[in-house]
Amino acid sequence: xxDAPLRDSAVQPSPTAPRVQSIDVVLRRLxxxxxxxxxxxxxxxxxxxxxxxxxxxxxxxxxVSRQMSILALISIGQTFAILSAGIDLSVGSLLALVSxxxxxxxxxxxxxxxxxxGVLAGCLxxxxxxxxxxxxxxxxxxxxxxxxVAARGLALTLSGGLPIAGLPHEFxxxxxxxxxxxxxxxxxxxxxxxxxxxxxxxxRFGRYVYAMGSNEEAAVLSGxxxxxxxxxxxxxxxxxAGIAGVVLTxxxxxxxxxxxEVQELYSIAAVVIGGGKITGGVGGIGRTLMGVLVLGMLSxxxxxxxxxxYVQNIVVGAIIIIAVYIDLARERRx
Amino acid sequence: xNRRSILQTMLASTIVAAxxxxxxxxxxxxxxxxxxxxxxxxxTIGVLLPQLSNPxxxxxxxxxxxxxxxxxxxxxxxxxxxxxxxxxxxxQLEDLIASKVDAIIIVAVNGPGTADAVDRAVxxxxxxxxxxxxxxxxxxxxxxxxxxxxxxxxxxDFMGQALKGDGKVVMLRGAPGTSWAESRGNAFKKRLVEKxxxxxxxxxxxxxxTPADGLKLMEDFLQTFPQIDxxxxxxxxxxxGAAQAVxxxxxxxxxxxxxxDFQVDTEKFxxxxxxxxxxxxxTVIIGRWGVRAATNYLExxxxxxxxxxxxxxVNAANIANLDISTLRAPAGWKPPIG
Numbered sequence: 219x220x221d222a223p224l225r226d227s228a229v230q231p232s233p234t235a236p237r238v239q240s241i242d243v244v245l246r247r248l249x250x251x252x253x254x255x256x257x258x259x260x261x262x263x264x265x266x267x268x269x270x271x272x273x274x275x276x277x278x279x280x281x282v283s284r285q286m287s288i289l290a291l292i293s294i295g296q297t298f299a300i301l302s303a304g305i306d307l308s309v310g311s312l313l314a315l316v317s318x319x320x321x322x323x324x325x326x327x328x329x330x331x332x333x334x335x336g337v338l339a340g341c342l343x344x345x346x347x348x349x350x351x352x353x354x355x356x357x358x359x360x361x362x363x364x365x366x367v368a369a370r371g372l373a374l375t376l377s378g379g380l381p382i383a384g385l386p387h388e389f390x391x392x393x394x395x396x397x398x399x400x401x402x403x404x405x406x407x408x409x410x411x412x413x414x415x416x417x418x419x420x421x422r423f424g425r426y427v428y429a430m431g432s433n434e435e436a437a438v439l440s441g442x443x444x445x446x447x448x449x450x451x452x453x454x455x456x457x458x459a460g461i462a463g464v465v466l467t468x469x470x471x472x473x474x475x476x477x478x479e480v481q482e483l484y485s486i487a488a489v490v491i492g493g494g495k496i497t498g499g500v501g502g503i504g505r506t507l508m509g510v511l512v513l514g515m516l517s518x519x520x521x522x523x524x525x526x527x528y529v530q531n532i533v534v535g536a537i538i539i540i541a542v543y544i545d546l547a548r549e550r551r552x
Numbered sequence: 553x554n555r556r557s558i559l560q561t562m563l564a565s566t567i568v569a570a571x572x573x574x575x576x577x578x579x580x581x582x583x584x585x586x587x588x589x590x591x592x593x594x595x596t597i598g599v600l601l602p603q604l605s606n607p608x609x610x611x612x613x614x615x616x617x618x619x620x621x622x623x624x625x626x627x628x629x630x631x632x633x634x635x636x637x638x639x640x641x642x643x644q645l646e647d648l649i650a651s652k653v654d655a656i657i658i659v660a661v662n663g664p665g666t667a668d669a670v671d672r673a674v675x676x677x678x679x680x681x682x683x684x685x686x687x688x689x690x691x692x693x694x695x696x697x698x699x700x701x702x703x704x705x706x707x708x709d710f711m712g713q714a715l716k717g718d719g720k721v722v723m724l725r726g727a728p729g730t731s732w733a734e735s736r737g738n739a740f741k742k743r744l745v746e747k748x749x750x751x752x753x754x755x756x757x758x759x760x761x762t763p764a765d766g767l768k769l770m771e772d773f774l775q776t777f778p779q780i781d782x783x784x785x786x787x788x789x790x791x792x793g794a795a796q797a798v799x800x801x802x803x804x805x806x807x808x809x810x811x812x813d814f815q816v817d818t819e820k821f822x823x824x825x826x827x828x829x830x831x832x833x834x835t836v837i838i839g840r841w842g843v844r845a846a847t848n849y850l851e852x853x854x855x856x857x858x859x860x861x862x863x864x865x866v867n868a869a870n871i872a873n874l875d876i877s878t879l880r881a882p883a884g885w886k887p888p889i890g
Contacts (some may be wrong), residue, residue, distance in 0.1 A: 250874070270651070277676070278650035285643050379758045381729040394668060466639065472664035474729070476636035488798035521647040527631055 255508040259515065260294060266393015266519035273522050280401050286514030287403035291462035292481060294414045295455030295489040297506045302451045303498025304358035308365035309459045309485055313478030314373040316340045316463025321382040321473025328527040329386055337460035348449030366482065373475040379462055382473030393468030403465045408460060415503045424448060431498030471543050491541040522549055573884055582834065582862030585841045596626040597846050598648035600641055602661040602685060604887060606630040606761060606789050608835055612684065614881035615731050615839015622846050628653060629887065634726035635761060638665045645669045655679040655846040660687040662729045662788050671729035679849050683842040686731035693849050696841045696859045698833045700732050704739030706865055707810040710829045711746035711782050714808045719781030722773045723756035724766055724794055726786030733758060733786045736812065740784050759790060766793025774801050782808040788818040788830055795821045814879050822871055829867040833876040
């Protein structure tokens with residue numbers, strides 16, 4: 219954790235110190251660990267809003283929050299995986315598998331049936347990931363890489379490669395509907411954030427996720443059922459991918475086997491931009507939220523100020539690296 | 553068959569019957585949806601393209617940009633980066649809605665998948681013109697395209713004649729979930745059954761619309777089927793890969809490869825006799841008409857519900873003297889992607 223607050227209390231102005239501190243001293247003494255990311259977000263928002271005032275319009279803010287919801291949901295799952303010193307590369311492909319399963323389920327069993335089958339498909343794929351990792355002891359990177367390829371193949375096989383149309387129109391409500399002034403996908407993502415936060419900070423499962431990520435051996439020695447909780451981590455990740463897949467399917471009102479390509483990498487990016495450590499043990503749901511906000515605001519804002527989509531990729535790539543570099547630099551100074 | 557199809561079939565067969573004579577030398581080749589007068593107001597139009605790495609869309613991008621310049625229209629152009637990036641095209645469309653553009657021209661990455669987002673743009677008061685690849689939405693102002701069924705039929709006619717009514721054919725259909733891959737492929741098969749019943753389709757596959765995917769697919773087809781006399785291609789992107797596979801297998805000239813569109817590599821392969829024929833869409837005209845239709849609509853003029861752009865069959869017979877100004881962007885032109 220940051221040591222900034224301590225240093226803050228130590229800077230009581232002594233009688234001999236000049237009354238007006240120079241601006242760079244003030245800047246240096248701010249608790250950047252806590253306000254760094256929000257400050258970056260505010261700066262970005264001000265920048266985009268100045269160039270294109272439409273950025274601040276209600277339409278656009280609803281727009282961004284809706285666009286971010288899918289990335290938010292899979293990044294929440296990714297946070298669990300990475301915190302436990304694992305990784306889930308399959309979440310992008312799972313969006314496609316869930317989409318196809320959800321659409322076909324919906325055509326066969328109706329609205330509720332389809333949604334349930336979609337989320338279940340995500341959980342099931344997560345369970346397979348978890349068993350492979352925890353029981354068969356296949357490294358998470360490899361196991362979920364296998365699932366990444368296989369789930370896409372399964373989605374294409376089930377659908378014959380074609381989109382599945384003809385879903386009931388009421389299903390649109392999930393992806394395009396509103397709860398009061400808030401788009402439903404954003405509400406779903408917000409609720410998911412709260413639940414994930416409580417899971418990680420208030421439950422035994424959450425504490426064990428951190429424990430496994432910091433030092434798995436120590437966790438085993440202190441009697442944590444690592445196999446069980448590891449499996450649970452990937453089921454949780456699969457479940458959030460399942461929810462994301464259902465929302466995305468509703469947004470495109472069809473089952474699509476090609477959805478979600480490279481999304482797994484963006485979810486990893488969201489976790490590390492927020493300050494989560496790729497080797498596990500450090501991070502949290504709040505930090506991931508910051509990462510998601512940065513990525514979502516960037517892609518929307520850069521579109522609105524008409525930066526080429528190719529240049530956007532360069533910017534996002536640079537930000538991933540810079541964010542992690544700053545984290546490492548801060549760590550070294552401690 | 554409805555009236556326009558018969559008309560277009562007649563037009564197409566006239567072109568075929570005339571021995572693929574060159575169209576009129578002025579770049580007005582079939583450009584019969586005239587440019588409206590320059591509007592007093594400067595409109596902003598968003599253009600959404602599916603895949604700018606495909607030269608077909610570079611030609612179209614040139615059409616949008618050049619026509620917009622002539623009409624004093626501002627263009628904001630986005631590229632989804634491939635037919636698999638439906639979620640990205642939807643985000644781009646939403647960002648155009650938020651930017652409060654006057655009109656949106658969409659070349660859809662996917663029919664059913666884009667329907668709801670297009671509906672929302674229309675609800676937000678933005679006119680949507682659909683060009684080239686169709687969205688499932690019915691709320692659009694007009695659809696500007698070449699007739700995909702005719703493209704399939706023209707390829708079938710050429711294939712049937714080239715194989716003298718007998719042979720085995722594989723199909724590289726193109727990107728799944730797109731209107732063009734569906735309509736062209738289905739029309740090709742239907743026409744073969746009707747006119748050349750002894751030409752049989754032994755294998756067909758969808759793939760992403762890139763030369764690399766076409767190469768892989770054709771290599772596998774060549775391994776799977778001992779006899780392949782013809783290869784249909786929904787787009788020339790896959791045909792370029794297929795041509796390379798046939799070349800590498802030492803079967804160049806022995807497999808009749810037909811394609812759609814006319815990018816530089818396609819031209820080269822037809823000149824070298826590796827590819828046999830391609831149905832060229834007038835990509836620049838599709839772009840021009842899209843901007844003209846949008847401008848007419850914004851200026852409160854009537855816009856027809858459908859605008860059919862002309863087609864041109866290119867083969868060894870007519871490739872030497874072809875006017876390519878409506879088929880491609882000028883050499884070296886680059887889209888100002890934003």
